[in-house]
Amino acid sequence: MKITAQEIARISIMAALSFIGSFIMIPLGPVPITLQTLFVLLSALLLSPKGAFFSQLIHLLLSLLVRGLPIIMSPSFGFLIAFLIVAPLISWIKMKGKLRNQSFLIVIATLLIYLIGTPYMAFILNVVLENQLTLMQILLTGVLLFLPGDFLKGIMAVTIAKILASKAIKVKRST
Known part of the structure; x- marks a missing residue:
């Protein structure tokens, strides 16, 4: 299956927004609050599963390129891995029509991000950095x-x- 120029543009935009969103942050403890999750969720809702995967893969690669390999040992890296898994999974569930309620999809996505990212964060904080967090x-x-x-x-x-x-439907109808 080919990827169209329009889909490449959408993938690139979502990857760039996810990456830029990581710099819009409120530092709180070992993992800052950022806007990247918003764009990961949008990738899941707006792109095909393949597009969501590639947007988050590019986001991950940009993060590695800019911040370097030490980012792998940061408490927040597990959440980047989660984004790579969750965005295409939620997109696939939506595309297959298994679940049409977007709000519920977002709740599932958020829970999955926590389920993947939090154990990684705990490992880095407690094992690698030798903290004793409960x-x-x-x-x-x-x-x-x-x-x-x-x-x-x-x-x-x-x-x-x-x-x-809704804007896409209006544009398609007018053409």
């Missing part, structure tokens, strides 16, 4: 602090995806 401290620093912002980013992603979908 499970509750890990959940606080890796999940609970992020819930309000992720809730808002989820609402924004669903709203933006619906607006863009």
